[in-house]
Amino acid sequence: MTPLAELLADRIRRFGPITFADYMRECLYHPVHGYYSKVEAKRFADYYTSVDVHPIFARLLARQFAEMWESLGRPAEFVLVEAGAGVGRFASQVLDFCEAKLAAFYGALRYVAVERSAARREQATMHSKRHAAAGHFASSAELPAHIAAGCFFSNELVDALPVHRVVMDGGAMKEVFADFRDGKFVGVVAPLSTCAISEYFGVQGITLHEGQHAEAGLEACDWISEIGRRLERGYVLTIDYGHPAADLFDDHHMRGTLLAYQNHRASEDFYASPGQQDLTAHVNFTALELWGKRSRLETAGFTSQTAFLLALGQGNEFADLYDEGQSDAERTKARLQLKTLIHPEGMGERFQVLVQRKGVSGSQLTGLAGI
Numbered sequence: 324m325t326p327l328a329e330l331l332a333d334r335i336r337r338f339g340p341i342t343f344a345d346y347m348r349e350c351l352y353h354p355v356h357g358y359y360s361k362v363e364a365k366r367f368a369d370y371y372t373s374v375d376v377h378p379i380f381a382r383l384l385a386r387q388f389a390e391m392w393e394s395l396g397r398p399a400e401f402v403l404v405e406a407g408a409g410v411g412r413f414a415s416q417v418l419d420f421c422e423a424k425l426a427a428f429y430g431a432l433r434y435v436a437v438e439r440s441a442a443r444r445e446q447a448t449m450h451s452k453r454h455a456a457a458g459h460f461a462s463s464a465e466l467p468a469h470i471a472a473g474c475f476f477s478n479e480l481v482d483a484l485p486v487h488r489v490v491m492d493g494g495a496m497k498e499v500f501a502d503f504r505d506g507k508f509v510g511v512v513a514p515l516s517t518c519a520i521s522e523y524f525g526v527q528g529i530t531l532h533e534g535q536h537a538e539a540g541l542e543a544c545d546w547i548s549e550i551g552r553r554l555e556r557g558y559v560l561t562i563d564y565g566h567p568a569a570d571l572f573d574d575h576h577m578r579g580t581l582l583a584y585q586n587h588r589a590s591e592d593f594y595a596s597p598g599q600q601d602l603t604a605h606v607n608f609t610a611l612e613l614w615g616k617r618s619r620l621e622t623a624g625f626t627s628q629t630a631f632l633l634a635l636g637q638g639n640e641f642a643d644l645y646d647e648g649q650s651d652a653e654r655t656k657a658r659l660q661l662k663t664l665i666h667p668e669g670m671g672e673r674f675q676v677l678v679q680r681k682g683v684s685g686s687q688l689t690g691l692a693g694i
């Protein structure tokens with residue numbers, strides 16, 4: 324039993340089974356024992372993201388953010404909010420690149436790295452000390468209350484937001500709760516904890532097959548609606564793995580998409596070592612679009628990471644890949660790392676890019692040119 328398992332077992336013994344969303348929230352974000360609350364000691368042991376592959380990911384996105392700024396009429400202040408910024412690796416790569424190559428945009432850029440974990444916020448501030456001193460960077464536990472002009476960006480945040488689990492059982496949708504029986508955690512099926520779950524599937528026109536398990540990402544819906552409310556003019560750019568609803572809930576996904584990750588190994592053993600393994604579910608991009616519309620976010624485009632990064636890099640033949648003074652061997656290594664990001668069998672087709680906008684008219688963004 325991990326320390327968190329003891330706490331959760333005690334809570335369940337006293338108050339009864341908890342929703343899977345509550346269980347997942349505690350496993351990932353418990354202030355002391357949550358997987359993401361700890362310093363990044365185990366980071367590369369369990370997973371890595373596009374940000375860790377090569378700074379070209381951040382550099383191409385920096386060019387896209389600069390184009391967004393242009394499309395908004397070059398406002399004096401462009402607030403770039405990164406939600407789920409982790410230790411701030413992406414933030415420092417974007418800021419360094421803008422300072423060196425996109426000076427006018429850098430002058431307007433105010434980067435806010437939003438991160439739930441206090442330990443990670445501290446690391447992010449260390450990474451971007453110089454930019455913070457110059458007024459271009461701040462870290463925060465909360466999303467800014469109001470953005471006049473800017474962009475909300477996230478990479479692999481939405482898949483880490485807690486989900487409810489459901490199963491179609493005897494023609495009715497039921498919910499899977501976490502219970503503690505005979506010394507271990509188990510899933511138990513009971514009536515839905517909230518009618519928001521039936522609304523979630525109903526609004527998307529989804530009926531599950533008998534016996535099918537699925538996740539309802541209610542927190543992701545709240546998150547995107549809230550962002551839409553806080554953004555006056557600008558964009559929301561979300562990168563993650565997932566599908567539109569019609570694919571996510573089809574008969575290829577009878578067991579749902581929830582997975583536990585430990586030591587780069589995926590399993591369905593969600594109840595093993597709470598707080599010591601990552602839990603993720605594929606993102607439902609249709610839900611992000613529908614709940615975004617509730618706060619006037621319109622979809623500008625949806626494409627694969629492959630198409631998005633290729634469109635952004637083609638203009639200068641990926642010149643941003645190289646740093647001055649690099650050897651041939653280093654350049655070859657950089658090209659291979661780029662391949663990991665864009666190759667369809669690498670991260671390229673697994674990851675999708677959704678761009679939403681509000682109060683912006685007209686021109687298509689370069690990253691979406693291939694659609």
Ligand SMILES: C[S@@+](CC[C@H](N)C(=O)[O-])C[C@H]1O[C@@H](n2cnc3c(N)ncnc32)[C@H](O)[C@@H]1O
Pocket residue numbers: 359360372373374375406407408409410437438439440443464477478479480483484
């Ligand atoms: C899988 S990591 C991705 C980190 C980073 N974006 C990257 O690409 O390397 C997800 C991060 O989102 C953070 N997070 C989760 N929910 C959050 C929320 N509601 N607000 C801010 N950060 C959150 C977690 O603490 C974690 O650091």
